[in-house]
Amino acid sequence: MRSRLLLWAALTAFLIDQISKYLVVHVMRVAEGNIEVLPPLLVFKYGENRGINFGLFQGNSDAARWVLIGISVAVCIAVAIWLWRSAPTKVMLLSGGLLIGGALGNVVDRVLYGYVLDFLNMSCCGINNPFVFNLADVFIFAGAIGLVLFDNKKAS
Numbered sequence: 001m002r003s004r005l006l007l008w009a010a011l012t013a014f015l016i017d018q019i020s021k022y023l024v025v026h027v028m029r030v031a032e033g034n035i036e037v038l039p040p041l042l043v044f045k046y047g048e049n050r051g052i053n054f055g056l057f058q059g060n061s062d063a064a065r066w067v068l069i070g071i072s073v074a075v076c077i078a079v080a081i082w083l084w085r086s087a088p089t090k091v092m093l094l095s096g097g098l099l100i101g102g103a104l105g106n107v108v109d110r111v112l113y114g115y116v117l118d119f120l121n122m123s124c125c126g127i128n129n130p131f132v133f134n135l136a137d138v139f140i141f142a143g144a145i146g147l148v149l150f151d152n153k154k155a156s
Helices: 002-027 062-085 090-113 135-149
Strands: 035-038 042-049 116-121
Touching: 002 062, 002 090, 002 116, 002 135, 062 090, 090 116, 090 135, 116 135
Parallel strands: none
Antiparallel strands: 035 042, 042 116
16 A cells, blocks of 8 residues: 555656656757746756756766666665665655656656756746756655655654
8 A cells, every 4th residue: 555655656756757848848849949938937948968967977978878777776776665664654655756756757768868858947036047957856856855854764
């Protein structure tokens, strides 16, 4: 029963990520030009991320791509095993599912394209943010924060 919530959360995050990328990149064709949704707060900008978040550890080699895929899959397996062996709360299972679904969404991009498709850009208050990201990144971040904040085994 507890693994069902983890699986559904992961599947939902994965599908939302992949559908959003398909719509914005392939249907709306953001690569042909920026799409101002709520400028400057939300602008769709095309990006190809061959590294990790915010373009760190950029690598154009096929080896770097497969190393990042391997690390992502290893993290997904480790989180699933950790949650399976512990007595996680529902929030922890949901958080773990978000992290796993987001990570696998980016893995699929790396397998299909050789890079992660990014399209979200957010700026505010006179600060021009040059970075782009995707919903998988949001799910990974939210899932990781949720696992840390709602870990029922934390020392008091």
